[in-house]
Amino acid sequence: MNLSEDALKRGFKKDRYAELSNIELLTAGPGRATAKMSLHPHHLNALGTVHGGAIFTLADFTFAVACNSHGTLAVALDVSIVFMKAAITGTLWATAQEQSKNFKVGLYLVEIKDDASDLVAQFQGLAYRKKDKLPL
Amino acid sequence: MNLSEDALKRGFKKDRYAELSNIELLTAGPGRATAKMSLHPHHLNALGTVHGGAIFTLADFTFAVACNSHGTLAVALDVSIVFMKAAITGTLWATAQEQSKNFKVGLYLVEIKDDASDLVAQFQGLAYRKKDKLPL
Amino acid sequence: MNLSEDALKRGFKKDRYAELSNIELLTAGPGRATAKMSLHPHHLNALGTVHGGAIFTLADFTFAVACNSHGTLAVALDVSIVFMKAAITGTLWATAQEQSKNFKVGLYLVEIKDDASDLVAQFQGLAYRKKDKLPL
Amino acid sequence: MNLSEDALKRGFKKDRYAELSNIELLTAGPGRATAKMSLHPHHLNALGTVHGGAIFTLADFTFAVACNSHGTLAVALDVSIVFMKAAITGTLWATAQEQSKNFKVGLYLVEIKDDASDLVAQFQGLAYRKKDKLPL
Numbered sequence: 001m002n003l004s005e006d007a008l009k010r011g012f013k014k015d016r017y018a019e020l021s022n023i024e025l026l027t028a029g030p031g032r033a034t035a036k037m038s039l040h041p042h043h044l045n046a047l048g049t050v051h052g053g054a055i056f057t058l059a060d061f062t063f064a065v066a067c068n069s070h071g072t073l074a075v076a077l078d079v080s081i082v083f084m085k086a087a088i089t090g091t092l093w094a095t096a097q098e099q100s101k102n103f104k105v106g107l108y109l110v111e112i113k114d115d116a117s118d119l120v121a122q123f124q125g126l127a128y129r130k131k132d133k134l135p136l
Numbered sequence: 137m138n139l140s141e142d143a144l145k146r147g148f149k150k151d152r153y154a155e156l157s158n159i160e161l162l163t164a165g166p167g168r169a170t171a172k173m174s175l176h177p178h179h180l181n182a183l184g185t186v187h188g189g190a191i192f193t194l195a196d197f198t199f200a201v202a203c204n205s206h207g208t209l210a211v212a213l214d215v216s217i218v219f220m221k222a223a224i225t226g227t228l229w230a231t232a233q234e235q236s237k238n239f240k241v242g243l244y245l246v247e248i249k250d251d252a253s254d255l256v257a258q259f260q261g262l263a264y265r266k267k268d269k270l271p272l
Numbered sequence: 273m274n275l276s277e278d279a280l281k282r283g284f285k286k287d288r289y290a291e292l293s294n295i296e297l298l299t300a301g302p303g304r305a306t307a308k309m310s311l312h313p314h315h316l317n318a319l320g321t322v323h324g325g326a327i328f329t330l331a332d333f334t335f336a337v338a339c340n341s342h343g344t345l346a347v348a349l350d351v352s353i354v355f356m357k358a359a360i361t362g363t364l365w366a367t368a369q370e371q372s373k374n375f376k377v378g379l380y381l382v383e384i385k386d387d388a389s390d391l392v393a394q395f396q397g398l399a400y401r402k403k404d405k406l407p408l
Numbered sequence: 409m410n411l412s413e414d415a416l417k418r419g420f421k422k423d424r425y426a427e428l429s430n431i432e433l434l435t436a437g438p439g440r441a442t443a444k445m446s447l448h449p450h451h452l453n454a455l456g457t458v459h460g461g462a463i464f465t466l467a468d469f470t471f472a473v474a475c476n477s478h479g480t481l482a483v484a485l486d487v488s489i490v491f492m493k494a495a496i497t498g499t500l501w502a503t504a505q506e507q508s509k510n511f512k513v514g515l516y517l518v519e520i521k522d523d524a525s526d527l528v529a530q531f532q533g534l535a536y537r538k539k540d541k542l543p544l
Contacts, residue, residue, distance in 0.1 A: 126486050128513075
């Protein structure tokens with residue numbers, strides 16, 4: 001059974017690494033979610049741009065909300081991420097959308113954009129869908 | 137010109153997001169690097185396992201050292217990561233190894249293992265190789 | 273300069289492996305293309321379903337048209353493909369759409385659907401954009 | 409139960425698309441396989457180089473043998489392929505090796521090399537492992 005936006009927001013408040021990374025869930029619904037990450041110097045890599053790991057974390061968090069929105073546990077299996085543009089300051093915005101699902105897996109696309117609405121990264125995530133009820 | 141292990145360690149000390157994530161560079165050389173991440177509750181996701189973003193960040197950091205070890209700037213273009221086993225506590229260990237490179241791109245494989253030497257994730261990273269000298 | 277649909281169709285008629293695989297280009301324009309593959313027993317693998325290689329070939333062909341539509345040479349660099357549903361008979365339909373491009377790479381998404389409009393595979397393709405005029 | 413090399417060779421003789429593509433299985437064993445593809449003009453794309461689809465098919469075939477070698481049915485779920493060097497004539501050689509497996513998935517790496525032993529492509533394939541006995 002699909003979870004309500006409130007239940008998803010409450011459940012994903014427990015994500016400690018997302019919290020460490022300044023990530024905030026904005027909206028959530030069946031097969032979809034949006035989130036933002038306010039950039040801070042602690043997001044930077046040695047070259048002074050936002051770390052690929054921080055961008056991935058924002059995308060992965062949004063993906064996790066979307067693929068767990070149906071109320072049964074789903075875990076990331078395989079992800080492909082393409083980096084199109086570097087980021088340094090401002091805010092990054094993530095939008096996750098379910099592309100397709102079957103009894104065993106779900107496929108999601110997550111776009112990360114900057115304040116200029118330019119595509120920073122595109123994330124294609126495959127989740128394994130367990131039978132268990134989401135323990136959130 | 138390949139950078140020395142000392143120069144790479146000094147340069148990558150500036151990686152703020154790796155520092156935030158408890159990541160420590162262990163060894164570095166031409167086309168290769170190893171690093172570790174001591175797990176802490178702030179690495180966990182809402183389900184209580186280590187966040188995919190934290191695992192990716194460890195792999196991506198190790199990849200960045202390996203692909204920048206030749207002294208010219210290289211940036212992540214496209215990464216595929218497969219998650220094989222969940223982690224909760226202990227330490228995660230990353231090993232990055234160059235598979236091939238040409239004038240424009242370099243290909244790297246990063247393995248993430250846990251304390252039992254089980255494969256937690258495998259990361260295949262493609263870097264775009266610029267002509268610029270590494271600004272570290 | 274973007275090529276016309278006629279020029280793209282004429283140029284891609286020379287694709288021998290697409291011809292061997294029964295692939296037909298349907299439409300083409302700036303950053304986009306559609307194609308179909310009429311299934312035949314020679315597309316099957318040892319298990320009696322359409323070979324992942326045939327599905328990839330259909331997607332890759334459509335991607336090649338879309339990423340070369342701007343008139344300069346583009347070559348596949350890295351592709352991620354997720355298989356969602358098996359196919360056996362009928363026709364497979366491919367739609368490629370540019371997601372983003374910059375001076376060095378272009379990113380494309382290709383959907384492969386069956387006659388029931390179910391998603392058979394999703395293909396995320398990254399092309400390296402050369403400066404050369406397309407030799408077609 | 410692992411299948412013998414003879415049983416795998418006999419079973420995969422039924423792969424029609426591999427046959428169409430001139431692919432020959434060379435060796436096979438638990439979690440591993442090697443194959444070759446003798447290049448012919450029908451493997452070429454519109455630009456006169458070997459089609460990415462043909463290279464993928466060779467890798468995917470070798471992966472299929474390796475992931476089905478344990479005697480239970482395994483199907484491709486998600487693949488990432490990186491293209492490092494173009495090919496035109498001669499023979500392409502594929503080597504698939506299991507990286508890790510658990511109850512639900514198996515992870516394989518396939519290298520495609522040309523006659524000069526240069527890496528043409530690297531393929532990271534994730535297979536879903538069913539409970540069914542291999543119907544070969």
